[in-house]
Amino acid sequence: MEPEADRERFTVAVTTVDAAVVLALAGELDHDTAQPLRDALDSALAPGRRILVDLAGLGFCDSTGLNVLLNTRLDAQQAGAVLELVGLRGPVARMFRITGADGVFPIHADVTEALSAVRDGGA
Template sequence: MDRVTSGSAHRPQFGVEVHRREVGAVIAPRGELDHHSVDLLKEAIDACVSEGRYPIVIDCAGLGFCDSTGLNTLLAARMEIEEAGGAVHLAAMSPAVSRVFEITGADAVFAVHDTLETALAAVDAG
């Protein structure tokens, strides 16, 4: 497992954990995903992509907030990963984060799961 964090006295801590699986990976961002923190998530996704780790499950249980920068990062990653033959699954979104995806229609282009467990079951089932 890889773990990267950032934060300051003026900003809440943001972190990303990467759990490599036999097939694919789970990326778990924690905190507020916005223009200040999105680079950490991009680095984690890019590392999994460079290793060919597909599918990728984004465990959103620890996200309290996601702005348009975070949404755009996830959309771009989905496109890149799907072009490479992989998939991105989103799991366990809080109501606040889920609402951003609903309002923008982004929930229609991702495989969205209520829990991490159901996302992993879907990934394992192929």
């Protein structure tokens, strides 16, 4: 097993931009690192809230990370919120494409585009 010090550290940075909560993920999202994402998503859920999950800094995502996002998408719908993905790239984008998960989320190239989509009347 790979020593913890050699693994790329996973982080979630939470900010609010134009009334949207932005969760910027970085590092590797897997079974061992998913809890901070779960906690941040749970805290962000609120009726009418728009949650943008920025995956541009994510180097790896396994099925646990995908399931966290899929389950939160359903929770967001029930809460009257919306969960959108931003910055899908590389192996993370490939995993979403292969599983078909890219078809169930609104996806934007970057946070600026996502915020413009609302101002321009789309999402």
